[in-house]
Amino acid sequence: MSASIVISLEGQSARIVYGAAVSGVVTVKDALVIPVEKLEDFLSRERASEFTIVNHFSDPFQDVISVPAVKKRLLRKIIEIEVRKKSGFRDFSFIHTVIGTRATDQGKRTDVFVFAVKNDESRAIIERFASRNKTVKALYPDVFVLSRAMALKDEDVLCVSASGNKKVFSLVKDGTLQFTREVLSSSPELNSFDIQNLDMTVNYCRQSLRVMPSLVMFAGRLGQDDSAAAVRGMHTACFRPAIASIMAREALADFSAPVLALGPGAAFDISPAPYRADKLKTRLLKYSSITFAAMAAFLAVMSYSALRDAGAAKQGLQASLATLPDIDAVVSSHEARKTEFERYVPFIDTINRAAAAPDPAVVMAALSRLDTERITFSLINITPSDGALRLRLEGSVRSNSYASTQSYFEKFADSFKKINSAQIVEQRLMIKDRNFLLEVDCR
Amino acid sequence: MTVSVKLSRMAKCHLAAGIIFSLALCAYLLIENYRASVIEIRSGVSSIRANAQSMADETEKIKDRQIQVLRALPAGYDSSSSREMMLLSVEKLKTGIKGASIALDEFSESDAILSLPLIVEFDTASFEEGVKGIAALRSSTVPYFEFRNIDIRRLEGSYSSARYKIEGVLTMPSGKITSPSGAEKTL
Numbered sequence: 001m002s003a004s005i006v007i008s009l010e011g012q013s014a015r016i017v018y019g020a021a022v023s024g025v026v027t028v029k030d031a032l033v034i035p036v037e038k039l040e041d042f043l044s045r046e047r048a049s050e051f052t053i054v055n056h057f058s059d060p061f062q063d064v065i066s067v068p069a070v071k072k073r074l075l076r077k078i079i080e081i082e083v084r085k086k087s088g089f090r091d092f093s094f095i096h097t098v099i100g101t102r103a104t105d106q107g108k109r110t111d112v113f114v115f116a117v118k119n120d121e122s123r124a125i126i127e128r129f130a131s132r133n134k135t136v137k138a139l140y141p142d143v144f145v146l147s148r149a150m151a152l153k154d155e156d157v158l159c160v161s162a163s164g165n166k167k168v169f170s171l172v173k174d175g176t177l178q179f180t181r182e183v184l185s186s187s188p189e190l191n192s193f194d195i196q197n198l199d200m201t202v203n204y205c206r207q208s209l210r211v212m213p214s215l216v217m218f219a220g221r222l223g224q225d226d227s228a229a230a231v232r233g234m235h236t237a238c239f240r241p242a243i244a245s246i247m248a249r250e251a252l253a254d255f256s257a258p259v260l261a262l263g264p265g266a267a268f269d270i271s272p273a274p275y276r277a278d279k280l281k282t283r284l285l286k287y288s289s290i291t292f293a294a295m296a297a298f299l300a301v302m303s304y305s306a307l308r309d310a311g312a313a314k315q316g317l318q319a320s321l322a323t324l325p326d327i328d329a330v331v332s333s334h335e336a337r338k339t340e341f342e343r344y345v346p347f348i349d350t351i352n353r354a355a356a357a358p359d360p361a362v363v364m365a366a367l368s369r370l371d372t373e374r375i376t377f378s379l380i381n382i383t384p385s386d387g388a389l390r391l392r393l394e395g396s397v398r399s400n401s402y403a404s405t406q407s408y409f410e411k412f413a414d415s416f417k418k419i420n421s422a423q424i425v426e427q428r429l430m431i432k433d434r435n436f437l438l439e440v441d442c443r
Numbered sequence: 444m445t446v447s448v449k450l451s452r453m454a455k456c457h458l459a460a461g462i463i464f465s466l467a468l469c470a471y472l473l474i475e476n477y478r479a480s481v482i483e484i485r486s487g488v489s490s491i492r493a494n495a496q497s498m499a500d501e502t503e504k505i506k507d508r509q510i511q512v513l514r515a516l517p518a519g520y521d522s523s524s525s526r527e528m529m530l531l532s533v534e535k536l537k538t539g540i541k542g543a544s545i546a547l548d549e550f551s552e553s554d555a556i557l558s559l560p561l562i563v564e565f566d567t568a569s570f571e572e573g574v575k576g577i578a579a580l581r582s583s584t585v586p587y588f589e590f591r592n593i594d595i596r597r598l599e600g601s602y603s604s605a606r607y608k609i610e611g612v613l614t615m616p617s618g619k620i621t622s623p624s625g626a627e628k629t630l
Contacts (some may be wrong), residue, residue, distance in 0.1 A: 130446065157444035183627050235493075248621035278446040285453040299467035301473045317485040324488060330495045333503045341505045345511050346616035347585065354587040361578035368570065429594035 003029060005046070006056040007039070008142065008258040009125065011164035015041050017258035031255050043132035050137040054145055054257045061087035061094075061116040062180055064209065069101050069108035081136045083116045093120045093270045095144060097176040099209070113178050114142060119272040126275060135279065139271040142257045144172055146219050147177040148268070149239065149260045158205065158213035159239075160198060161220045161256070162189070169201040173211055179204075190222055194230060202234070220256040222239050258301070259296045314389035336385060358389045366422070374398045374408040384427050385441070393438040397429070405434050416440060507509060513622060515584050525617050529559050529586045532613060540565050540576040557617040559586075560610075568604040576607060587614035 014036050019028040034042055063086065068076045079096050083089065101110045126136045142163060150159045150172040159170040162185070163428065170180040183197045198216065205211050213413040216236045217223075223238035241255070250377040321375035360382045367380070377395040384390075397412075409429045416422045419442070426439040518562060529550075537545055540563065548560035563580065567573050573595065580588045594608040 034535075090460075091481060126446075135446065135449075158456040174606050275446055278450050282446060282450045282453050285450070285457040287456045289453065289460040292457070296460070296464040296467040297559055299464070299471045303467065303471040306474045306478045310474065310481050311588070313478065313481040313485055320485060320488045320492065324492055325495050327491065329474065330498050330580060334498045337502045337505045341509060343618055344509055345621050346618065347515070347620060350556075350587050350614065350616060351512065351515055353589075354581075354584040357589070359581055360590055360593055361574050364570075364574040364577060367601070375598075377595075378597050380591070380592035380593075380605075384590055408598055420539050 001191075004052055004137075004262055005048050005050075006054060006258040006261045008255070008261070009036065009039075009295060010056055010142070010257070012036055014042075015255050015256050015258050016042070019259065019262045021263040021352070021389055026259055028255075028259060028262075032257070035252070039128060040132060043129060043134050046134075047367050048135070050135050050344075051129060052137045052261050053125060053139045054261045056137060056144050057121060059093075059118070059121070060141070061089060062177060064099065064111055064113050064116065065111045067109050068103075068106075071108045075112075079112055079114060087116055089116060089118055091272075092116045093119055095268055095270055097178065099176075099178050101172075108180075109290055113176075113180075114394070115144070115177075115270075116140070117270055122270065122272055123275075126271065127352050136271060136275075138269040139272055140261050140268050143180050144177060144268040145257050146170065147172045147180070147262045148190065149256075150217050151217070155215050156211050156213050158198075158202060158216045158355065160194075160216060160222060160363055162188055162222055167197065169198065169203050170200075170208065171211060171213060183419070186346070188221065190218070194366060198231065203269040209259075224254070244412045325338060332385045356387075356441065358387070359383070360389055363389050363391060366419045369415075369418060371411050373411065375412050388443040390440050391422075391438075391440045391442055393440070394435070395434045396433075399434065402431055405429070409436055412436075413438060446519065459627060499605065507624075509620075512620070515619075519583075521621075523556050525615055525619070529613050529615060532583055532586050533559075533561065534584075536563065536579060539579040539582075541572070542566065543576065552617050555584075555617050556614055559613040562611060563609045563611075564606065566598065566604060566606050568601075572606075573605065573607050577609065580609060580611065586613045588613050 001218075003018055003020050006017045008017075012035060012235070014034050016032050016034065017028055018030040019026060021027070048222045049129070061083060063088065065082050065383055067075070067082055070078060070221060071326075075098075075351060076096070079094070083092065084096055094114055096112050096114045099111040099113055101108055101111075122139055129136050146161050146168075147159055147170045147307070150157045150170070157172045159167050159168075161170075163182075165180045165188075167185045167187055167190075167241045168180065169180050170247065171178045182367060185194055186190065202213055203304060214235060216231055216234050218236065219239040270383050323373065364380075374397050375395055376398055379394040380391040381394075382389050383392075397405045399408055406429065413424060413427050416424055421443045423443075424438065425441055426437065428437045492523065517528065517532070519531065531543055533547065537543055543563050543565040546562040546564075551558045551560075563576075565576055567576070577593065580590070588611050590606075590609065590611045592610040594610075595605050596608070598604045598606055
């Protein structure tokens with residue numbers, strides 16, 4: 001929670017509050033009152049650079065004006081023209097609150113409460129701070145700060161507060177300020193003259209604004225004494241804001257305006273528009289510069305890291321280059337070897353062909369494992385055929401009976417099954433002369 | 444200090460920060476580019492080293508194959524011509540197969556391959572001897588005996604004796620090879 005400093009300029013004195021507001025809870029750390037002429041000394045001593053100012057403007061233009069009902073974006077411009085016409089102000093800033101829209105003979109019209117101040121008065125305040133190298137965070141009219149706190153649901157509140165030798169009457173309806181007036185007073189407390197003025201203000205509200213205040217709320221010092229008891233015929237209340245502070249509640253009674261200004265209230269900032277625009281630009285440039293600086297710092301770190309990596313990589317590269325073999329020698333040696341090897345290729349082909357060719361000696365040896373009982377060979381012929389050997393066997397079966405001849409031949413032919421790579425292509429037994437022919441492929 | 448003075452000062456700060464940021468960004472991009480280049484070159488050098496090693500290994504493999512080929516060559520290969528080598532093989536067959544008669548045809552050469560057709564004939568009563576004779580023909584790879592036909596026919600009037608007639612071609616490359624540089628032939 002960052003602490004804010006609010007300075008309320010009230011006549012000859014400046015009330016200063018150190019505090020903060022979080023989630024509607026106002027916390028006050030310190031509060032003091034200094035003479036206005038000592039403000040520069042205070043600002044010179046104070047280390048904070050930003051201040052929220054609450055000011056009681058000496059010569060504001062405040063009135064309820066009626067303007068044609070237009071779109072919201074055009075309304076402010078029309079109000080500005082109307083204020084310029086009615087107040088005679090040339091250079092001014094204003095706050096407005098829309099009271100309502102009504103139908104008239106001239107068409108639909110919008111009633112607006114306007115509070116305008118001359119920029120010269122605002123600039124004079126701002127300049128006092130600028131001369132001490134301080135910035136005005138926001139400049140609030142005191143009446144708006146107080147009226148915002150008076151916003152009660154379903155209640156039209158007439159707020160009565162004291163400012164110097166004046167009494168301020170403000171009508172707050174539906175949370176927005178509808179009307180305000182100041183009257184001179186002979187005493188800081190509520191007196192009979194003030195009560196008369198209060199009655200007249202109520203009548204004005206009823207007759208002109210058609211609003212009957214349901215509650216009269218006394219704020220500031222008036223909320224601490226028995227002012228409420230003096231008013232007859234109306235509901236009254238005393239405004240005592242919920243403040244978390246180590247200071248006595250009574251001690252903070254005179255600080256209502258600065259304490260309430262600790263809360264959010266940007267909509268009531270009446271500082272000159274160019275000043276606000278310059279502040280916004282300054283803030284944007286500041287954040288942008290910080291972002292640039294942060295990114296530059298980040299890039300510097302990244303650059304350092306990348307440079308270190310590059311250095312390590314370069315060292316590795318140099319070491320790698322130093323131990324790199326003579327590429328030309330390797331390539332020329334390889335090429336020479338390849339050329340030399342080409343002469344070996346026919347030999348390798350011959351050797352491979354010899355290794356791949358089926359061996360007739362193996363086939364011959366396999367024949368000895370066959371069942372050759374009663375078999376006599378007259379011819380064994382072996383010829384190469386498509387990567388295999390074609391074995392042609394001719395012979396006769398030595399047997400007296402035909403049946404046994406057939407049996408011996410079949411046994412002989414079946415015995416080829418023992419040779420895995422052998423496949424009988426043709427088998428023929430000429431039973432008449434007991435001769436046979438067998439052709440087998442051996443792979 | 445008025446807000447406009449502050450704004451002017453902040454604008455200068457912003458400009459300076461922007462320039463510093465731009466310089467930092469340029470520097471980072473340059474350094475990063477340099478780093479990427481060095482790493483890429485290092486990777487390229489590693490690749491070259493691996494390729495060179497692979498090439499050297501391949502050269503060694505070729506050399507090993509050459510040595511294997513030379514080991515398969517018969518004794519006296521260096522001092523004899525290819526034709527002499529083939530005829531020496533024929534002489535060896537003659538002594539290896541008992542009682543064999545060998546009929547030679549003429550040498551022929553095609554696609555750097557020298558060929559010598561021949562017919563080996565021998566009689567034997569032992570089947571085992573016959574198998575040995577055929578195996579003897581296959582014992583040499585250079586020159587290599589390529590079988591064309593084996594004919595084993597029982598001799599007239601004999602129960603166990605047979606005539607072995609083996610036709611084939613003795614082949615070997617006509618060119619000569621020598622020991623590869625940096626290698627010794629072991630036979």
